[in-house]
Amino acid sequence: MFDYNQIIEFDPGTLIRMDLDLEPSFPIFFGYDIEDHFIDTLKQAVSHNSVDRVFFLTDAFIFDLFGGHFYEKIKQAFTTTDIYLLPRGESCKTFEVLQTLCDHLVGKGVSKRSLLIAFGGGSVGNITGLAAGLIFRGIRFIEIPTTITHQTDGVLSNKQAVNGKHGKNNFGLYHAPLLAWADTRYTEHEPLRFKKSGIIEGIKNGLIDQQAFLPFLERAIRQNGDYTPQQLTDLCFKLIRSKFEILKKDPTEKHYGIILEYGHTFAHAIEWLSKDTLTHGESVSFGMKIAAELSCKLVYINDKAVNLHYHLIDDVLQLRPRLPEHLNPETVFDTMYADNKRIGRDVRYVLLKNIGQCKKGDGDYLLHVDKAIVKGVLENFFTNFANP
Amino acid sequence: MFDYNQIIEFDPGTLIRMDLDLEPSFPIFFGYDIEDHFIDTLKQAVSHNSVDRVFFLTDAFIFDLFGGHFYEKIKQAFTTTDIYLLPRGESCKTFEVLQTLCDHLVGKGVSKRSLLIAFGGGSVGNITGLAAGLIFRGIRFIEIPTTITHQTDGVLSNKQAVNGKHGKNNFGLYHAPLLAWADTRYTEHEPLRFKKSGIIEGIKNGLIDQQAFLPFLERAIRQNGDYTPQQLTDLCFKLIRSKFEILKKDPTEKHYGIILEYGHTFAHAIEWLSKDTLTHGESVSFGMKIAAELSCKLVYINDKAVNLHYHLIDDVLQLRPRLPEHLNPETVFDTMYADNKRIGRDVRYVLLKNIGQCKKGDGDYLLHVDKAIVKGVLENFFTNFANP
Numbered sequence: 097m098f099d100y101n102q103i104i105e106f107d108p109g110t111l112i113r114m115d116l117d118l119e120p121s122f123p124i125f126f127g128y129d130i131e132d133h134f135i136d137t138l139k140q141a142v143s144h145n146s147v148d149r150v151f152f153l154t155d156a157f158i159f160d161l162f163g164g165h166f167y168e169k170i171k172q173a174f175t176t177t178d179i180y181l182l183p184r185g186e187s188c189k190t191f192e193v194l195q196t197l198c199d200h201l202v203g204k205g206v207s208k209r210s211l212l213i214a215f216g217g218g219s220v221g222n223i224t225g226l227a228a229g230l231i232f233r234g235i236r237f238i239e240i241p242t243t244i245t246h247q248t249d250g251v252l253s254n255k256q257a258v259n260g261k262h263g264k265n266n267f268g269l270y271h272a273p274l275l276a277w278a279d280t281r282y283t284e285h286e287p288l289r290f291k292k293s294g295i296i297e298g299i300k301n302g303l304i305d306q307q308a309f310l311p312f313l314e315r316a317i318r319q320n321g322d323y324t325p326q327q328l329t330d331l332c333f334k335l336i337r338s339k340f341e342i343l344k345k346d347p348t349e350k351h352y353g354i355i356l357e358y359g360h361t362f363a364h365a366i367e368w369l370s371k372d373t374l375t376h377g378e379s380v381s382f383g384m385k386i387a388a389e390l391s392c393k394l395v396y397i398n399d400k401a402v403n404l405h406y407h408l409i410d411d412v413l414q415l416r417p418r419l420p421e422h423l424n425p426e427t428v429f430d431t432m433y434a435d436n437k438r439i440g441r442d443v444r445y446v447l448l449k450n451i452g453q454c455k456k457g458d459g460d461y462l463l464h465v466d467k468a469i470v471k472g473v474l475e476n477f478f479t480n481f482a483n484p
Numbered sequence: 485m486f487d488y489n490q491i492i493e494f495d496p497g498t499l500i501r502m503d504l505d506l507e508p509s510f511p512i513f514f515g516y517d518i519e520d521h522f523i524d525t526l527k528q529a530v531s532h533n534s535v536d537r538v539f540f541l542t543d544a545f546i547f548d549l550f551g552g553h554f555y556e557k558i559k560q561a562f563t564t565t566d567i568y569l570l571p572r573g574e575s576c577k578t579f580e581v582l583q584t585l586c587d588h589l590v591g592k593g594v595s596k597r598s599l600l601i602a603f604g605g606g607s608v609g610n611i612t613g614l615a616a617g618l619i620f621r622g623i624r625f626i627e628i629p630t631t632i633t634h635q636t637d638g639v640l641s642n643k644q645a646v647n648g649k650h651g652k653n654n655f656g657l658y659h660a661p662l663l664a665w666a667d668t669r670y671t672e673h674e675p676l677r678f679k680k681s682g683i684i685e686g687i688k689n690g691l692i693d694q695q696a697f698l699p700f701l702e703r704a705i706r707q708n709g710d711y712t713p714q715q716l717t718d719l720c721f722k723l724i725r726s727k728f729e730i731l732k733k734d735p736t737e738k739h740y741g742i743i744l745e746y747g748h749t750f751a752h753a754i755e756w757l758s759k760d761t762l763t764h765g766e767s768v769s770f771g772m773k774i775a776a777e778l779s780c781k782l783v784y785i786n787d788k789a790v791n792l793h794y795h796l797i798d799d800v801l802q803l804r805p806r807l808p809e810h811l812n813p814e815t816v817f818d819t820m821y822a823d824n825k826r827i828g829r830d831v832r833y834v835l836l837k838n839i840g841q842c843k844k845g846d847g848d849y850l851l852h853v854d855k856a857i858v859k860g861v862l863e864n865f866f867t868n869f870a871n872p
Binding site: 191192194195198199202203229230231232233234255257260261262263266267268269270 | 645651658
């Protein structure tokens with residue numbers, strides 16, 4: 097069990113290598129302001145299989161913010177480095193952008209021996225990872241996540257995808273990066289709302305499995321987002337650990353790892369209905385509260401455990417998004433059941449039986465719940481708790 | 485060693501199951517006029533993991549020829565079966581078709597538990613396999629190849645791809661079918677030129693490794709394409725075996741399997757320059773002759789071995805395509821070296837040291853050859869042998 101209370105000194109410029117030994121495995125290089133180590137690390141990572149060309153993929157906003165200097169450094173070390181600017185945010189996750197990108201890279205001489213670098217948030221990572229997976233049936237890429245969400249949650253999944261006409265992440269593949277490079281300095285620049293959204297999955301990890309993480313979060317979270325470099329880096333490190341501790345019990349993320357979906361059945365419907373006006377983390381914050389209410393309704397957990405959800409999200413993190421006006425219990429319910437019907441599975445739920453422990457059903461952690469009960473919980477939640 | 489001389493009786497309607505034990509492994513169900521067994525075979529193949537929807541992908545030409553009856557049978561057994569008609573031939577291997585197809589299938593309710601069926605030649609197989617690989621990060625599909633080329637060569641590779649602006653099969657992935665269904669009755673309808681093209685890779689397999697296959701081919705090939713069902717089925721069966729015997733020495737197709745690329749460095753350039761006026765098999769027939777000339781020039785093989793190439797292709801198979809006027813030694817040479825420069829490798833060649841044996845270089849079967857020698861061989865070939 098990882099000790100979340102240990103104090104780890106993260107001196108600016110000091111590089112830590114995390115080997116998570118998942119399958120497929122790749123190292124995460126971690127620290128605050130570690131850019132100076134990047135070239136040496138990259139050279140070592142490709143020393144057995146040389147790189148002929150490097151393509152640096154980012155968006156104009158991130159590039160202006162802190163990509164320019166970094167890009168110049170890479171270009172000095174790898175003179176064949178080229179840059180490609182993607183549309184910002186989710187809008188880059190389309191087949192059209194994928195095709196334009198892929199053909200552009202081939203035109204520029206990308207080869208089996210080339211390397212793509214994804215510098216940005218989850219969207220940049222996703223489209224770059226998918227392109228890397230498809231070009232000549234798979235070339236190498238590196239993830240440099242610049243957001244808390246992607247550094248501490250997204251990069252650990254190896255899931256690459258574009259959105260479809262009918263839903264998010266419909267089309268994609270699994271393709272692991274050669275390495276991930278998590279410099280917490282980039283996350284300092286995130287707007288408060290996104291910083292907070294990035295911590296939600298960590299709260300989830302505490303609630304479902306890593307109970308010992310919760311007291312740390314209570315102490316470590318700054319409501320105004322004002323972290324010292326040491327504080328922010330310690331927080332991000334432990335957010336990564338909180339997911340890793342769960343994944344290592346189940347490297348495939350198929351069986352025990354399914355508990356990471358806690359609250360996500362509700363969250364996916366809410367996020368989709370909000371048309372991206374809510375972040376993923378904000379949607380998950382609602383989803384977890386509803387999942388807690390449902391767990392309580394089924395008498396798996398008591399009021400105190402439910403209240404801990406509200407306490408952590410509303411009081412400790414103080415992430416208090418408003419649900420868009422057009423959302424109501426019926427639309428959320430219908431979207432959930434339509435979504436799941438479409439992807440061919442029954443709607444099943446990850447629920448709690450205790451803080452730090454999920455309820456196990458017949459062989460796995462996905463539970464069937466009577467539709468009427470779900471509907472009742474949704475109605476009650478929207479009436480009483482939706483907008484704190 | 486497989487005995488190519490054994491006579492195998494293929495009674496119409498009799499189903500043979502071939503398990504090639506490659507990695508990843510899938511069974512090939514084989515025979516002449518075996519359609520009546522399909523539903524039972526399919527039901528058994530999905531008995532442990534039920535199918536909610538079936539999508540039958542083909543093109544209008546193939547559907548009219550022999551898809552209609554088959555489709556109705558599947559629809560009777562799986563009432564949720566739906567059909568999707570792809571553009572005919574290589575024109576379906578684009579990102580645009582892929583996107584339209586993927587979104588259409590999601591709109592029609594494709595799920596993790598659905599099954600795609602590719603009914604057609606290599607293009608239908610490629611686009612269907614790629615879509616199956618990407619939808620929800622991978623769903624099941626079945627290959628029903630209707631051409632000799634795809635039945636006896638293409639389906640064994642698991643390579644799925646679309647073409648890019650700058651080249652063929654630039655973007656794709658490896659995705660193995662649940663099973664392949666090779667009914668040689670479909671191949672009876674192929675135009676003579678395509679039947680012959682489908683046999684070229686088999687001649688190649690004989691020349692590079694399976695020498696014992698060549699006397700069989702000399703006896704079995706009918707120049708007018710007029711095969712009895714028994715003859716055609718025996719030929720296709722042994723064409724599959726001739727590739728399988730090579731693959732099983734190297735299930736990854738990475739090291740020893742590279743010899744399957746014999747003649748292909750020249751062939752890819754010729755096929756690309758011909759703008760699809762030459763079939764893949766026709767291009768490979770030129771490529772093998774040039775590779776033989778080069779092997780001879782380097783004194784690896786003698787004239788007799790070279791002449792066997794011409795004998796098998798020109799006299800036995802009587803595949804005698806004309807090279808398009810605009811092709812010449814310089815354009816072929818330049819395309820080869822530009823192509824390979826683009827994909828980041830030196831131009832290296834698989835060459836013969838004997839009939840049935842490839843020349844081994846430093847550790848593998850890819851040999852460096854001085855550019856001037858390659859140029860000389862190309863010039864000589866175009867002057868003296870290109871159009872027999």
